Amino acid sequence: MSKLPRYGTIFQAVLQYAAPMTAFAAPWGFVPPSVDCYTHIADPAAALRQLLTQYDAASLERAGVMTREPDGQCRLAPALCDPSGLIVPLRVRIGSDPFALLTQVDCLPTRQNPIRAGALDCFTRSLAREHRHIVATTSIREYALYRSLGLPVILCIGLRSLSESGLRAIDSMFQKDWSPEEPEYIPMATPARKSPTTAPPTSPLTSPPSPAPAPAPPPSDPRPILLLAGWSLLDLDANPDPAIREAAAYLLQVKRHLKIQFAGIAVAEPGEGFVDNLKFRANFGSVGPVRETLIKHALRPQRCMEYLCGATGPKINDHPAVLANLLDAYASGSGNDPYSPTVQEALKQYEEVTRTTLIEPLLRKGLSDDDPAIGAAYAHVATITTLLHNMAPTVIDQQRRRLNSARLRDDEAPISEPCYRQFKGLTGQATEILAVLARLELKRGPRRGR
Amino acid sequence: VAANVLEILAATAGVVDRDDLTAISARGFVSAEKRPSGLLTYKLRWRRNGRQCVRYLGSDPTIGARVKAAVAALRQPMQTARELNTDFAATRRALREVKAILSPLLAANGLAFHSYTVRRKATPPVD
Numbered sequence: 091m092s093k094l095p096r097y098g099t100i101f102q103a104v105l106q107y108a109a110p111m112t113a114f115a116a117p118w119g120f121v122p123p124s125v126d127c128y129t130h131i132a133d134p135a136a137a138l139r140q141l142l143t144q145y146d147a148a149s150l151e152r153a154g155v156m157t158r159e160p161d162g163q164c165r166l167a168p169a170l171c172d173p174s175g176l177i178v179p180l181r182v183r184i185g186s187d188p189f190a191l192l193t194q195v196d197c198l199p200t201r202q203n204p205i206r207a208g209a210l211d212c213f214t215r216s217l218a219r220e221h222r223h224i225v226a227t228t229s230i231r232e233y234a235l236y237r238s239l240g241l242p243v244i245l246c247i248g249l250r251s252l253s254e255s256g257l258r259a260i261d262s263m264f265q266k267d268w269s270p271e272e273p274e275y276i277p278m279a280t281p282a283r284k285s286p287t288t289a290p291p292t293s294p295l296t297s298p299p300s301p302a303p304a305p306a307p308p309p310s311d312p313r314p315i316l317l318l319a320g321w322s323l324l325d326l327d328a329n330p331d332p333a334i335r336e337a338a339a340y341l342l343q344v345k346r347h348l349k350i351q352f353a354g355i356a357v358a359e360p361g362e363g364f365v366d367n368l369k370f371r372a373n374f375g376s377v378g379p380v381r382e383t384l385i386k387h388a389l390r391p392q393r394c395m396e397y398l399c400g401a402t403g404p405k406i407n408d409h410p411a412v413l414a415n416l417l418d419a420y421a422s423g424s425g426n427d428p429y430s431p432t433v434q435e436a437l438k439q440y441e442e443v444t445r446t447t448l449i450e451p452l453l454r455k456g457l458s459d460d461d462p463a464i465g466a467a468y469a470h471v472a473t474i475t476t477l478l479h480n481m482a483p484t485v486i487d488q489q490r491r492r493l494n495s496a497r498l499r500d501d502e503a504p505i506s507e508p509c510y511r512q513f514k515g516l517t518g519q520a521t522e523i524l525a526v527l528a529r530l531e532l533k534r535g536p537r538r539g540r
Numbered sequence: 541v542a543a544n545v546l547e548i549l550a551a552t553a554g555v556v557d558r559d560d561l562t563a564i565s566a567r568g569f570v571s572a573e574k575r576p577s578g579l580l581t582y583k584l585r586w587r588r589n590g591r592q593c594v595r596y597l598g599s600d601p602t603i604g605a606r607v608k609a610a611v612a613a614l615r616q617p618m619q620t621a622r623e624l625n626t627d628f629a630a631t632r633r634a635l636r637e638v639k640a641i642l643s644p645l646l647a648a649n650g651l652a653f654h655s656y657t658v659r660r661k662a663t664p665p666v667d
Contacts, residue, residue, distance in 0.1 A: 463641055470638035477631045481624055488620075509624055516631050522656040523638055529658065530645055 097153035097199055098187025100145055101179060104155055104170065105188070107137035108177050114235055117326065120375040124238040126213070128177040134166035141166075154198035169193035176230045178237070180211040192245055194230040203252060205260055208244035217242035218314040223389045225317050225358065228333035232324040239381050241389065244316065246337050257344055264316045264354025313354060315391055320359035323388070326372070328365045338395045345395075351422055356391030356431070364388070394435035409447055413483065416440045420487040437483070444479045461534075467527060474520045478513070485513045548610040552603050553584045553595040563588045565615050570597070570608040582607070 108128035114121050131137050141150060147164060150156035156164050170177060172194060179188030180197075190197050190207040197204040208214055209224070217240065218224045226246035227233050236243035252260070318338055320330045338357070344350050364387055371379040419436040449472050456468025489510045549555045555564065568586035575581055582597040582604035597603055639653055646652055652661050 463645055467638050467641045470634050470641065474631055474634045474638070477627050477634070481627050481631075484620060484624060509621070512628055516628065516635070519635050519656040520631075522658070523635065523642070526642055526646065526658055530642070530649070533649055 096189070097149070097155075098189060100141070100149060100153045100155055101188040101191050101198070103141060103144060104131070104137070104191065105177070105179060107131045107133070107140070108170070111176060111234065114231075114238070117369070117372050118235055118324070120372075121235065121238050121377055121380075123234060124178075126178055126181075127234040127238065128179075130173050130175055130177070131166060131170050134171040138164065138166045152199065154196070154200040167193075167196075167198065169196045169198070176234050178230065178234060180207055181213070182210065183212055192230065192233070195247070197245070197248065203256060203260075204245040204247050205249075206256075206263070209263055213237070214242050214244065221314075221385065221389050223315045223317050223358075223391070225319055225389065226334070226337075226355075227319050227323075228331055228337060229324060232319075232322065232331075235324055239377060239384065241381070241384060242314070246316075246318065246334065249337055249340050254348060254350075257348065257350055261350050261352050261354070264313055264352075316355045317358040317389065317391055318355065318395065319388075320357040320393060321365065321388075323368075323384075326365055326369050342395055346418065349422070351432075352395065353432070355395060357393040357395060358388050358391060359393050360387040360390075391431075394431050409443055412436070412440045412443045416483050417486060417490070420483065421490065440483065441480075444476070448479065449476055464527070464530065467523075471520070471523060471527065474516075474523070478517055478520060481513060485510055545610045545613045548606055549584075549614070552597060552607050552610075555584070555595065560586070560588060560593065561614065563593070564611060565618050568611050568615065570604060570611060572604065584611070 105128055108131050110125065111123040111127040111129050113119055114123065138156060141155065142164075147156065151158065155167055155170070157167055158164055169175060170191075170193065175194035178192040180190040180192055181188050189210070190199065190202045192204060192208070197207050205226075209218075214224065214237075221242055224242040224244050225236055226244050227236065228246050230245060233243050233245045249257075318330075318334050320334075321328050322331055341352050341355065345352055364383075368380065368383060371383055416433075416436040416439075419430075419433045422432065452468055452472040452475060456465045456472065459465045459468065492510075546556075546561070549561070549564070555561060564584075564586045566586075568584065571583050571585055572580050573583060579599050580601070581599050582601075584595040584597055584607055586593050597607055635656070639656065643653060646658060647661070650661050650663075651658050653659075
């Protein structure tokens, strides 16, 4: 930590050439930007000339503020000059020199990961202690908006550049085993609600609610939960930013292949009607009501990461894939708890795919057959298929545990091998019945359904 | 059963006996009882060989919740077994029913079920 503000004076000097952010775009024009939000550097050449008079080129380069072209020419880091971007300094203590500069594409110095650096920022840290949740967004403007509203936020970019140990470090930063029903919610005292005449927590003339200047959190501090924003605050859109979906998909890949659980990362998906509610509240042009509803509904974990990918990319319709996913969830650390959100989400997906790809076709076939006996047989086969597929993950998982465990304890005996044998036997009988149905249809010849 | 479950039960309720653990996994539970003073106290209750066993857990809701979670984890295998047995029975019943529906259709085609395998019906020799 002591090495963090190494480039502090350089970063502080860089900020002198960036103008403070004046306003957010509509409909957030009424939110006063945090004093720590800066726009891009308008005249990079002049800024670099000035910086080179104060610091040597090597230091500026190490800090990531300056880059060198292949022809040897120096220029200011493009992230600092991007007109669509912002610059947000991260500080260990209020008033100290920044230890990092957050931009849309990067975090300076470039060795810093934005997620880890964001978690060290004193403002985020103190708000995270209070709310126990941190929102993760991929847009610097949305980041600035959350920050200006006095809510804990992290810029979730640069995941792909992290090494395995970096990803494990991120995993260990956040609380394990969050629960969707978690009652942990500490309402913030909002002075703006007491009297309509008093300034809201982030009035235009003041900085956002200043967290108490505190040193590093004590080790006993509960770790926060990282909430990937399953919606867009900046655009007031119920659909999440594609970049956050990509981040979730990447984290899920890491989870699957490197077995890093990311148990402390969830998705905030405040639900139907929330965005409309927020739009309505935003019409009042006051920070208080907006912040209040964000704390109440958006700072709570509602979904697993799988939700973001299920709702986006290619929807999994592959039955073996969802079964493998469920078995992975069972086998993971949360396997001991069948009610853990990861298992529940995987189970939900498995049941959904079983229903749509296996059960419903059987029922449709039965209903469309003009022979009532065959129709009834298909209905029964659908019931049998449902029961067998509901049992399959549990039975397979039990068998896996049995095989993994060298010593079988007495209390595991009732669901051990005999159970697997019964399941196999019943599956075989169900297969025979399906073969009989196919054979009867073949004998009967092609018929038209009703 | 996870080691931490056994540790919790040993540390908070002093249950280390194997028979007790088996009995708890069958029918153990944590009760919350209100004292005349209004204070809520927690007790771990189970039956061993028909006799009631009780361990006082104190009034700390955190300890009550931890033991409750540990008991739930301990009971999980038994509960899963019960659920599976119910599902097995339902599956067998449905298989019997579908077999009964299909038997006449097979018979009309000169076939019959042998258990769940289909075989051709033996035809009596023609004299």
